Amino acid sequence: MITKRHGVAASALAAGALLLAACGTDNNTSGAPNPNQPTANIQCASGTLTAAGSTAQANAMSEWVKAYQNSCKDATINYQGGGSGKGVQQFQQGTIDFAGSDFALSSSDQPAADARCKTGPAINLPMVPGPIAVGYNLPDVKQPLNLSASTLAKIFTGKITNWDDQAIATDNPGVKLPSLGIQTFHRSDGSGTSYNFSNYLAKEAKADFPFEANKNWPAPGGQGSNGTQGIAQGVKSTPGAIGYMELSFATQSQLPYAKLGNAGGKFVELTTDNVKNFLAKAKTVGTGNDLKLEFDYTNADADAYPAVLVTYEIVCQSGNDSAKLPLLKNFLSYLASNDGQTPLTNQGYVPLPADLQTKVAAAVNSLA
Template sequence: MKIKRHGAAFGVVAVGALLLAACGTDNNSGSSGSANSSQPASSINCAGGTLTAAGSTAQSNAMSQWVKTYENKCNGATVNYQGGGSGKGVQQFQQGTIDFAGSDFPLSSSDQPAADSRCKTGPAIDLPMVPGPIAVGYNVPNVTQPLNLSASTLAKIFSGKITNWNDPAIAKDNPGVTLPNLGIQTFHRSDGSGTSYNFSNYLANEAKADFPFPANKNWPAPGGQGSNGTQGIAQGVKSTPGGIGYMELSFATQSQIPYAKVGNAAGKFVELTTDNVKNFLAKAKVTGSGHDLKLDFDYTNGDADAYPNLLVTYEIVCASGNDSAKLPLLKSFLSYLASPDGQSPLAGQGYVPLPTELATKITDSVNSLS
């Protein structure tokens, strides 16, 4: 198996069939993939050759299993996926050194021209493939129940306006909880990261007055401790009394880091559960044109049980202008990812499988690649 990642597959919450109406971390150690690689893969129409990809580490656990399953099924096929973070993946795609990129944010208006230029005869497009929640993990000694943290409170914490765990704003969110006189140490990604983009997007939309910074793959707020990769954030929070950071759910569960109930547009503190993530995803809209399937989250979602802090990992690929020798494998592999066989194992890894309607659109886009 040719994939570098952190962690392993984690049984987080069981996910049934989705009925939605709508639609990272560096590592230098190898992996042999996930344990469920022997699952039936009847949807795979094998192709041979080699693909190279890189980027998002939020999807590393999913990609590990996908590559393992595909290569076991298809003799002569090799898929090399390196992490490195979404920002690095987009850059490598623009430079033409990889066949597709994994990114936890769609191509921005500033990134699109270079990506299109790399594709030469057609635009680069965004294919959403892996929805996953972002946990706000914390290390507050002697606090045993999940903390409530409103978007406003989180915005003030991560912009340096709240610096102690016994601050009145945190106490207001958590009546009856004894909070320590303990300094807060925030941890954020030091590398370009889709997790940073999506977490800052959540704060910028839900707490504009307290987080006057635009969503950005490079953490936009001042202060705090920068860490390379999500694993660095998890390690920092785990080892620092008073620490708090944002991370993909599997890293919080792996490190046994408690994570908060976060505030949403309805003013409710929402637990991170599969159903609550689905409630938020249900109102996401496809805003891309043609075969581009860029999504727009509805942060005004008034569902009291909508968990609004999540990301979707996209596979960024050329709509046309792909290497003709690699095109059959590219289309075969991406079609498998979007298929029921590809999506069903995600449930036990801390992700949410794609809604059927969106998966169908992705398959259509993949079939159109040239």
């Protein structure tokens, strides 16, 4: 189960990941690389890879880079954050070897990505599933709040402006809510977290959220913050604030997060199992080795947490730099392996379902 008792570990991991995102590299000079005893499922190759994008997967990528470089002394992997939108743009421009993104390539982004690859299409490889937490700052409210999709939509569109609003009270019978103004925080940069959270609201509360899913936050009003860290810090420092963020940032900031309403009107707690249950009904809608996923927001199961994202590694199916291809394949193969996926639970993420993990491994093996 994912709970706030993991906050200390998540904080330490997030701090390392944020350092990685800020500096663009982590060569792990404090560790002693041992190429003679590589970790299981890490096959070494030499060279340098540069990647950028999703901050949602930064905690996972930080640990993966350290593990790979500990085993492979001649490999250097630089991962910068910057957000999914920036990562996709850099991939299209050919300045990075692969991009991390919290949303698959859109129909408008695909042509430029394909052109960058020259001899083959760009494909989406799901790698890091994780929940989106709705964190809030209400010091006098001790129990986790229930928030339906409709109520959240009204909050994030400015239709509900105070915490003692009747809609919030209806979601939380018996809870004493403060007469306190609401300050919403959203991403100011292009973000897959924004895309997935706005998609949840658009699918579950269309009448109250008349916008399409978008990597650029589509609703008016509120306070924009750069990166998930900016949202978490804004919520933490503002009484009455609320924002959407990856779970590790909520736990790092010691923010409570809500139980969210699903299509069946159930309020679902954010736990590992509940995230897995929602992911279990996701469908692969890409073709060939493009493993783009589509979530089932009609899922009414009482144990399926509905605000979920999956980060993708966007890479060329073919046309990769031949000198970098062995390292690219070996590193991504490690990410998709059991040794790469199993530790994700300790970092606030959820491992890929086994069948999808197998598909990703096969797709990585086919890169050329």
